[in-house]
Amino acid sequence: MGSYPLTFHEFKQGLAEGELPGLKCEECGEGIVPPSAVCTACGSTRLSRTSFAGxxxxxxxxxxxxxxxxxxxxxxxxxxxxxxxxxxxxxxxxxxxxxxxxxxxxxxxxxxxxxxxxxxxxxxxxxxxxxxxxx
Ligand SMILES: [Zn+2]
Incomplete structure (x- = not known):
């Protein structure tokens, strides 16, 4: 297990800087925002940080x-x-x-x-x- 890819604190920081941070599921490709510990579509914990266009x-x-x-x-x-x-x-x-x-x-x-x-x-x-x- 690596460290959590996007904490809620980092999410808020990103928002404050005008970014829309989120997560992308490595298993099914689902985009997740706001950050969650597991993929909201398939339940996988293999998530990586991404940024949405907003x-x-x-x-x-x-x-x-x-x-x-x-x-x-x-x-x-x-x-x-x-x-x-x-x-x-x-x-x-x-x-x-x-x-x-x-x-x-x-x-x-x-x-x-x-x-x-x-x-x-x-x-x-x-x-x-x-x-x-x-x-
Ligand atoms: Zn997934």
Missing amino acids: KGSIRTFTVIRVGPEGFTPPYIVALVELDEGPWVLGNLVGVDAASAGMDLMNKKVIVGSKVLPLKPSESGVEGVVLTFELT
Whole structure:
């Protein structure tokens, strides 16, 4: 066993530098983001670090009206299919949640990130969420 190819800390660091780091399964070729200990498709632990282009398309979304601290509801959570294949969950920004409609489906987005100011008592570390912006 080698060392873990991409820790969550390294994932966050990469996001902060404008990268979208992830993992690629050596067994089946599946792209994995955010990092996981095992391949989400086949369960293999033979994973190597990769970097995604950070572009994708909205496949589905939901409007959140009651959110956790650090968010200002209403806001939009979207499931985006990256051009490389993996599906990632994040916040759609720059779109008015009140007028979000089906025309958002399949819209192209670019992926960014936002650091969440979680209370130290909750986790001891800052959380991070992916953000999507319409292109
Ligand atoms: Zn796999």
